[in-house]
Amino acid sequence: MRARNYFVGAAFALLAGGMAHSAMAQDIKIGEINSYSLLPAFTEPYRKGWQLAVEEINAAGGINGKKLVVVSKDDGGKPADAQTAANELVSSEGVAMLTGTFLSNIGLAVSDFANQKKVFFLAAEPLTDAVTWSKGNKYTFRLRPSNYMQAAMLVEAASKLPAKRWATIAPNYEYGQSAVAVFKKLMSEKRPDIQWVDEQWPPQGKIDAGPVVQAVAAANPEAILNVAFGADLVKLVREGNTRGLFKGREVVSFLTGEPEYLDPLKDETPEGWIVTGYPWYSIKTPEHDAFLKAYQAKYNDYPRLGSIVGYQTIKSAAAILAKAGSTDPEKLIAAAEGLSMPSPFGEITFRKIDHQSTLGAYVGKTALKDGKGxxxxxxxxKGADYLPSDAEVEKLRPKD
Structure with missing residues (x-):
């Protein structure tokens, strides 16, 4: 009897184990990489955004009936660590695709890994134009509007300013270099009378704002392009306000209207800067209202732009997987090229020609309200309205 019970128990154990394995086999894993420990102001809301997306996707039946699981890793702001994380996600976790990254140099590192290993990669945040153009590859797609797109949006307003003498301030790495280069190119095309009188290149995350402000002031520009963000932006604004750098000068600034960068400025927020950003409190569309309601219900907090990016990254990944009906990288690429889908900002499309999404951005001005920026x-x-022609893109992007 004991022997019989043992074998029955063993049989049940094997059956249960088989069922568990079968259930696990039904999961679809996505690998996610980001600079959580380095840039929490953006990445924590970003994480909340993608977690909300995963919850919604699985509540609606998953991906073709399979549960979606996101396996996340922190790259610590280091390209080499990001590539190590990507390798672990692919080789050990068996993920169907890679997503995420924030810093442009890290996005390029993971894109290069994806190209070498033939793994689908959906870049969430890195903004350098190289991701989809000069260093683009068939395995890499990008969600956020690129430097070119945001520069074109800002130039539309900046070119109407009377200022002729311009200075630039930007972090000295891939993102800052790319943003300044494309802004200067597009601005000079619209305004050949512009003079570029000074460039300041502080190290990312380590700005010494005093000398930067002093150098720009000495050049006596009529307008300033700023690309600094995060803690660097706070230091720059504080020092610039103290020394009167912004008084009587126009300022055009990438990303400054995003809550994660605007909120820390509090009552020091300079007024009248032309910025890209995310005024979540004034967007009145059905798509955004639905997102905002769900986000606030889950987190009892307002979203940042990172929340939108994280949410839409995973929603996009799920849409690609669902259309492909497969985790094969070649089928994922075929499914993603030209795919349109909803987003909190309206419908977006991943272009076939360069794998750039048409997600757009908000452009406005900074102001102080109740002691807050x-x-x-x-x-x-709309992103599609601020991209170069297909003929120009073909010159910019290498053949796959």
């Missing part, structure tokens, strides 16, 4: 006079700019 906000965006005013903002309007949404």
């Amino acid at each position: 906000v965006m005013v006079d903002s309007s949404y700019k």
Whole structure:
């Protein structure tokens, strides 16, 4: 009897184990990499965004009936660590695709890994144009509007300013270099009378704001392009306010209207800067209302732009997987090229020609309200309206 019970128990154990394995086999894993420990102001809301997306996707039946699981890793802001994380996700976790990254140099490192290993990669945040153009590859797609797109949106307003003498301030790494280069190119095309009188290149995350402000002031520009963000932006604004750098000067600034960068400025927020950002409090569309309601219900907090990016990254990944009906990288690429889908900002499409999504951005001006920085006079700019022609893209992007 004991022997019989033992074998029955063993049989049940094997059956249960088989069922568990079968259930696990039904999961679809996505690998996610980001600079959580280095840039929490953006990445924590970003994580909340993608976690909300996973919850919604699985509540609606998953991906073709399979549960979606996201396996996340922190790259610590180091390209080499990001590539190590990517390798672990692919070789040990068996993920169907890679997503994420924030810093442009890290996005390029993971894109290069994806190209070498033939793994689908959906870059969430890195903004350098190289991701989809000069260093683009068939395995890499990008969600956020690129430097070119945001520069084109800002130039539309900046070119109407009377200022002729311009200075630039930007972090000295891939993102900052790319943003300045494309802004200067597009601005000079619209305004050949522009003079570029000074460039300041502080190290990312380590700005010494005093000398930077002093050097720009000495050049006596009529307008300033700023690309600094995060803690560097706070230091720059504080020092610039103290020394009167911004008084009587126009300022155009990438990303400054995003809550994660605007909120820390508090009552020091300079007014009248032309910025890209995310005025979540003034967007009145059905798509955004639905996202905002779900986000606030889950987290009892307001979203940042990182929340939108994280949410839409995983929603996009799920849409690609669902259309492909497979985790084969070649089928994922075929499914993603030209795929349209909803987003909190309206419908977006991943272009076949360069794998760039048409997600847009809001452009407006900074203002102070109740001792806090906000965006005013903002309007949404559709990404598709701020991209170069297909003929130009073909010159910029290498053949796969």
